[in-house]
Amino acid sequence: MDKSKRKFINICLGGVAALAATAFAAVTYPVFRYYLIPPTDKNSGGKTSVPLNEIALGDAKFFEFNGVAAVLVRKQDGSLAALSAVCPHLGCIVQWEKDRQDFLCPCHAGYFTADGAVISGPPPRALAKIPFSLANGVVTIG
Amino acid sequence: MMEFLGKIYNWIDVRLGTHEIITEKRTGYLLPRNVNAWYSLGSVLLVIFCLQIITGMLLMLYYVPDIDKAFDSVSFIMTEIPLGRLVRLFHAVGSSMMLLVLLLHMFSILFMGSYKSPRELHWLTGFFLLLLAMGISLTGYLLPWNQLSFWATTVATDCASSIPFIGENLVELLRGGKQVGIHTLGRFYTLHVGLLPALIAVLIGVHLFLIQRTGVSTPPFGLEDTSNQWKGESFVYEEHPGGIPFFPNFFLQK
Ligand code: HEM
Numbered sequence A: 001m002d003k004s005k006r007k008f009i010n011i012c013l014g015g016v017a018a019l020a021a022t023a024f025a026a027v028t029y030p031v032f033r034y035y036l037i038p039p040t041d042k043n044s045g046g047k048t049s050v051p052l053n054e055i056a057l058g059d060a061k062f063f064e065f066n067g068v069a070a071v072l073v074r075k076q077d078g079s080l081a082a083l084s085a086v087c088p089h090l091g092c093i094v095q096w097e098k099d100r101q102d103f104l105c106p107c108h109a110g111y112f113t114a115d116g117a118v119i120s121g122p123p124p125r126a127l128a129k130i131p132f133s134l135a136n137g138v139v140t141i142g
Numbered sequence B: 001m002m003e004f005l006g007k008i009y010n011w012i013d014v015r016l017g018t019h020e021i022i023t024e025k026r027t028g029y030l031l032p033r034n035v036n037a038w039y040s041l042g043s044v045l046l047v048i049f050c051l052q053i054i055t056g057m058l059l060m061l062y063y064v065p066d067i068d069k070a071f072d073s074v075s076f077i078m079t080e081i082p083l084g085r086l087v088r089l090f091h092a093v094g095s096s097m098m099l100l101v102l103l104l105h106m107f108s109i110l111f112m113g114s115y116k117s118p119r120e121l122h123w124l125t126g127f128f129l130l131l132l133a134m135g136i137s138l139t140g141y142l143l144p145w146n147q148l149s150f151w152a153t154t155v156a157t158d159c160a161s162s163i164p165f166i167g168e169n170l171v172e173l174l175r176g177g178k179q180v181g182i183h184t185l186g187r188f189y190t191l192h193v194g195l196l197p198a199l200i201a202v203l204i205g206v207h208l209f210l211i212q213r214t215g216v217s218t219p220p221f222g223l224e225d226t227s228n229q230w231k232g233e234s235f236v237y238e239e240h241p242g243g244i245p246f247f248p249n250f251f252l253q254k
């Protein structure tokens, strides 16, 4: 086979390869998006309101905030704290221990105060604070 | 009956030359004289994988991948189905055994230096098989949807968040949401019974192909004499006046 014929065929093959790659990308991108984006909560990014009388003194209320677990604590002295309930160690959800007035992480026994500060255990930092405001007996978080 | 089977065999042999392949595999695949028990671990792994496929399909008959039903369906398998407990424990214990044997397999290869040239690709495919086996174990562990599996999956997927920049997104991609939930179960179920078994099966095929191309390695210890005394190509009466060695004669080391 002479050189020019070979060159021509190679160019054609290159074109076919490029076309195939484009087609592959065109097919995989929707598949990737299908996998990537699950239907998230409708209220993600929004605010959450909790009437204060729903929480007794010394109690805590768990809710979902931006798609992750969060908690509102009403301490014995009446003050409030809104915290992320996701443990900063490896991401388990902490539990409120009413009798001890602290948070316990079930995974590796991290303890936190009602304000989210680390008492003991592996967590490297405090539970993240979430801003909130109180008006007319309703707590608005976010 | 035998005659009929023989006819079928001949029919195939005439067309595909199967007799030649079988003879070649039985007599042409050489083993060093000093192979040891560690060389059997690969076959052990193959058996465990087959058992996992069989018990896994049996579990699929009753398992329901839904966060409200998964735990109950597994309890149902354990308590109501005849031998269900056995099947499930075979599958659960089998997965631990698979990883244990995989590690032993890798360590024996490491210590005997069997990974050296020309067998680097064997090690590479084996390494990916280890990763896939860990992946299939992780995804399977979530399926019973009990406390242990839920928190273990939370912790395991959270590890990816320590990767700089893309960590958080990666965790969300793995979980199909910000937290372990129904989409995590769906994803893990699909990976566990679909994609990962298929990938493992293909990679096992590649691994075995490589091994039969190069033959197994010669261990650095064992019998002194490792020279090849195979006479497989000259199995004729003149060379064996005392009789023709029986198969599997290679087990006779002297
Ligand atoms: C190398 C292969 C495999 C490994 C290491 C493996 C591992 C596991 C593990 C660790 C579990 C959780 C066990 C438990 O606590 O119950 C599990 C569950 C399960 N696996 Fe597999 N698996 C494998 C292959 C398969 C295959 C091929 C299928 C289906 C075709 C399958 C179907 C299932 C199902 C339906 C469950 C949930 C039932 C249950 O939790 O008992 N597995 N697997």
Ligand code: FES
Pocket (backbone or CB within 6 Å): A087, A088, A089, A090, A091, A092, A105, A106, A107, A108, A109, A110, A121, A122, A123, B155
């Ligand atoms: S995940 Fe909370 S202590 Fe480890």
